[in-house]
Amino acid sequence: MSIRRRLTSAAIVGIVGLLLASCAAGLPLAHPDPAPAVPPPALDAKQVSTVLAGLGAVLKVADATNDPAPLAARLSGPALASRTAEYLVSAKLADPSVRTELPVGSQTVIAPDTNTWPRAVVVVTEQPQNLQSPRVLTLVQDDPRSPYRLWGWARLLPDTKMPRTAAPAAGSKPLPPDAPGLVLTPEEVVAQYADMLAKGDVSTFAPSFAPDVFHKQIETTLAATKTGLTQGLGTAASVTETYQPGPGELYSFSTLDGGALVIAGMTTTTSLTLSGGKIEFQNDVAALLGTTTVSSSAVFVWSDVLVFSVPPKGSSELIQVLAAEHVRTAITGS
């Protein structure tokens, strides 16, 4: 009998135990994935598409009326300045073709592996409908609460090839302006290229750079201007051109070969000085200038965007300009 009593009590204890056991369970703690040593890409492909779509929408609205007001939502820096100038000309000339066509479909995306701001995404677009070369768009987010804005665009130059970069899912490492491991640091690249543009082949830095179409065009344009002024005004007119890298306008990404893709802003200033006579401008220049003739001076301000491929240190390759844009943003004169 006592055995049964024990059995009974054991059964009761067991039941109570069952009930109690079901109540005891600890609260889970947050166990996030460890923060990766290399931050993940700031944007995934879908987000890049969203950004580009937003840009496209803004451009479409602004293009419709040549109104630069909406542009601020998605454009900044050289791009904003260039587009604003293009709208001015386009409106005055009633010629939409003066605007640079900016496709928003992407061929290649370089997403930055970063946790900091500002951060930039580079997109190589599809070929525009006018069959010009694809654009290299640089979209920059200045701070956490800002959208990505098109900071600048550049046209791929003929006979160039983008360096191989990591897939957007992996992301590319952004490089600081003084990043080592390259034949030149990014800021040196821009400075020396500007020097080479100013001095031509006599620049000490000229051997570092492969010949490029942009340089040739700059030289050709400047030479043509000089020739024209000389023909018309003789020695009464002179023209100088300066090339100033934009401060802080430098975005660099490492490429798969250890080199870098360097995107830089630059301001080109073309100054005409007249000691006599006058210069009559037409069309787009007149539109920007606001008048047609100047008699003493004229200053052309160009907004430039340059895309360099910088080989890694020790490489025998030369720095190559992959893409460039040279847009007149302002003309002053009297």
Next chain:
Amino acid sequence: MLKRFLPAVFVLLGLLVVGLGIASATLWKPSPTVRAVATPVDAGNVVITAPGVLDLVASEVTVRASAPGSRVVLVIGRDSDVAAWAAASPHVLVTGLSSWTRLATDSAPASVPQASASASAADTASPTPSTAPTPSTAADGGASAAATAGSATSAGVAPDPSSSDMWLVQSDGKDAATLTWASRPGRWSALAVSLGTSPTAPELELSWPHSVTTPWLAPAMGVGGALLLLGLGLLALMRVQTRSPALVEAWRSGVRIPAWIGADSAAAVTAAAAPSGGLTRREMRERERAREEAPTVASPGPFARLRASLVTWALRFLPPAAERVAVPTATPATRSMPMPMPMPMPMPMPMPTSPGPATAPTPGPAAAGWSRTAPPVKQSPPTGWSPTAPQVQQSASHSEQPGSHAQQPAPQGENSTPISGRRAAQSGLHAAGRPAMPAPSPTAPRWGAPPPDSPAIPLPPAPVAPAPGAAAHDPQAAGSTRADAWRRAWGFPGIADGTDNATEDVTDKEEGR
């Protein structure tokens, strides 16, 4: 005394455990979602979650942010993006669970100078009206300044985050916003912002689907079932062993016989209570008297009906032999069923060749009946008893215990007498077990006595193979008469003399049920 109640205790315990098990899988089944809420704290209009909070409980979470009267924007992005976005404003950080229904929160001041935050907000395409002018004095204002001074609070109001490109998913709505998020590799945070005239931090609610298991159901069913079986088995044994005449009388008085069965049946009931094998003349007289005294119009009292149904229900849990064999033969059959645990009381086994200690008294007729029964049954072992199966109300339950079925003939097969099949077993049990029963047997009506209107009764006993050996049971003419009347009452032809006793045997069972 405890011995008396022990089976009931076991049954109750078994029912309790089974009930608890079922309740654990139904009533107390944990909610399929874990829902935890963070209520607004007076720190800006932003709530964010720390990395890892979104998949705290399950990989899929439903986030709901609500702020009545305000537009609510809810987004999910990388933890660093969310933290950086929120850093410009005082905000609430959800760090985990403080209980299964509450989220643990932490207040964070604006860590970035206010000016830059408002400047960036002003830069956005659609800045909210409240963010445009920002007092520069709030630039250095921490959480305390923001929390206390109303102007500082409004200065720290975060703008609409929905224009940002950093979010993976986002949702917004008036008063509340909801979105679901399936965990993916990486560190992710949710950000909820309420945008109103006087916005406060929205209430954040995280719900996770929770895979609910019922770990106690099976064990509880097993344990409870075992306890139940144990208790019922004990109960059955005690019915046999611990009966008192007073109970019997109380029971008898509760049993009534329907009119259409008539006095014969009443007599049979009485007869069934006694050992049908050895009626004395006095018993015969008593039967006659009982037949005359039996109420002609009656129905079973509610107590009897309940009792019978309870017993028949309980019999589901016993091996089929016990179910099939109607009392009084059920009594020995019940003893023969394998008990889950050894019982202290004597358990005479219904072995014809080696009767248990309590079965000793009358081996003679029993053995004779046994051996004579053998041959006809032997020729049809499995089917020999199947025709009688419908006599039992719980025929459906037979299939539930095929194992028990198989066991039943087995002990018979071990015997020296080559008998198998139920009929043989019954008669054998009948004979062997009867002497063990103290007379008068109270179990007869108790175990049997189904409601007379029960559908099980109308089944004819005819298919049962007549056991000539059964004649040894009762040579008395009374039994024959009674059985004949029984048969006639059921619309069967009268019985030939040679089968009288066998039929009576069956009739006993019928009546006894």
